Amino acid sequence: MFDLDRFIADLRATLSERSRQPMREVVARAISDPAALIRGIGAPDKAGVQVLYKSPELTVLNLLWAPRQITLPHDHRMSAVIGMYEGREDNMFWRRVPGASKFQIEAAGGQALGTGDVAILGPDIVHSVVNPLGKISAAIHVYDGNFLEIERSMWNAETLVEEPLDIKAVVQGMSVQERDHRKSATA
Numbered sequence: 001m002f003d004l005d006r007f008i009a010d011l012r013a014t015l016s017e018r019s020r021q022p023m024r025e026v027v028a029r030a031i032s033d034p035a036a037l038i039r040g041i042g043a044p045d046k047a048g049v050q051v052l053y054k055s056p057e058l059t060v061l062n063l064l065w066a067p068r069q070i071t072l073p074h075d076h077r078m079s080a081v082i083g084m085y086e087g088r089e090d091n092m093f094w095r096r097v098p099g100a101s102k103f104q105i106e107a108a109g110g111q112a113l114g115t116g117d118v119a120i121l122g123p124d125i126v127h128s129v130v131n132p133l134g135k136i137s138a139a140i141h142v143y144d145g146n147f148l149e150i151e152r153s154m155w156n157a158e159t160l161v162e163e164p165l166d167i168k169a170v171v172q173g174m175s176v177q178e179r180d181h182r183k184s185a186t187a
Contacts, residue, residue: 002030002040008053008060011142015057020079020120020144027083027142028118034085037140044086044138051148052140059147063139065089065131072169073105073128073155078145080121084113087137091119094126094155103160113139126155 007030014022030037038044041052047066053059065087073094082089095108105126113119121127131137152165 002033002036004040004052008058011060012058015144020081023079023081023142023144024118024120027081027140030140031083031085031116031118034115037085044136047136054146054148056146057144059143059145061141061143061147063141065129065137065139067131067134067136069129069131071129072157073126073160074165075126075153076121076123076143076147077150077152078123078143078147080125080144080147081118081142082113082121083118083140083142084115085138085140086115087131087133087135088115089113089137089139090130090132091121091127092130094128096126104162105155105160126153 007026010026010029011023014020014026017023041050041062044062044064047064047069050062050064051059052062073092090112091110092107093109093111094105097104097106111119153162154165154169155162
């Protein structure tokens with residue numbers, strides 16, 4: 001049985017670790033039983049971003065990608081652990097081009113995540129995401145900081161020029177929903 005409070009406590013206990021591997025293991029346990037996870041947080045029936053927990057040290061999101069959704073390249077400026085519990089998320093990784101004459105970033109690889117996969121993204125990663133499926137894809141995204149309030153960047157789709165992040169442009173109309181504010185902490 002999935003217990004959100006226990007999950008958050010287990011994630012918080014990993015924050016003092018230098019590696020994000022222990023955090024990855026907590027997320028892997030949570031998504032190992034998608035049915036229990038869904039009973040605990042709700043069925044992924046509508047695209048959006050559900051804030052499961054946020055504090056200065058930790059943000060936990062239930063990210064529900066719309067069918068065939070594509071995001072702009074963006075950064076996080078903190079480590080992330082992504083655990084897919086339904087569908088697929090294809091990540092394209094980008095690298096900055098020093099002294100660029102045209103595009104400021106260029107494609108540098110990718111990683112497809114499917115149900116049951118867990119990935120760690122370092123704080124310097126720039127990526128864009130595609131849900132290639134004709135249905136909602138769902139993942140738990142965990143960040144080792146206050147992901148929703150940090151200044152970040154995105155890159156213009158046409159020019160690949162870095163710009164201040166506009167979350168509405170990156171998530172293309174997906175709503176951001178706070179769960180129960182009493183579950184969020186500021187300590």
